[in-house]
Amino acid sequence: MDIERFSKISSDPKLTREQLKTMRANALSKNKLEHVRVAEEILRERFSEKSQKHGGDRTPTTAVFRGQTAFFESGKEVYIWLVNQFCGYRKSVLSEYDQ
Structure with missing residues (x-):
């Protein structure tokens, strides 16, 4: 799958965190590092949690x-x-x- 299609599919707001993690793992297993980066970026944007430890993020x-x-x-x-x-x-x- 090309990177444009992967980006479009992974940007679907209906996808759960687990589905995105699975997409990332599949991309990593196929050594598609650009796909991995896209999936990680979307995971960070949609599901990152701010830590209040030590007053920093x-x-x-x-x-x-x-x-x-x-x-x-x-x-x-x-x-x-x-x-x-x-x-x-x-x-x-x-x-x-x-x-």
Whole structure:
């Protein structure tokens, strides 16, 4: 399915959060990253919840590392995931700079 058709279908206000998540998962399984981005954007616009913790808002964020895409509810979660991914990819990264 081309991106224009996917955008039109996923923009339907009748779609539930679960249906959009399924569309996102299907796109991700087919490595259609632009489709994933569209679905995530619509999910954020329609279903994001504001967090009152620490008086600030959480920012839903998408991260990509070596072709693997992941969606998180906050920048902090993305940062932790990226550090873990990088440490798994290059195990000596922290010990090199510790010396």
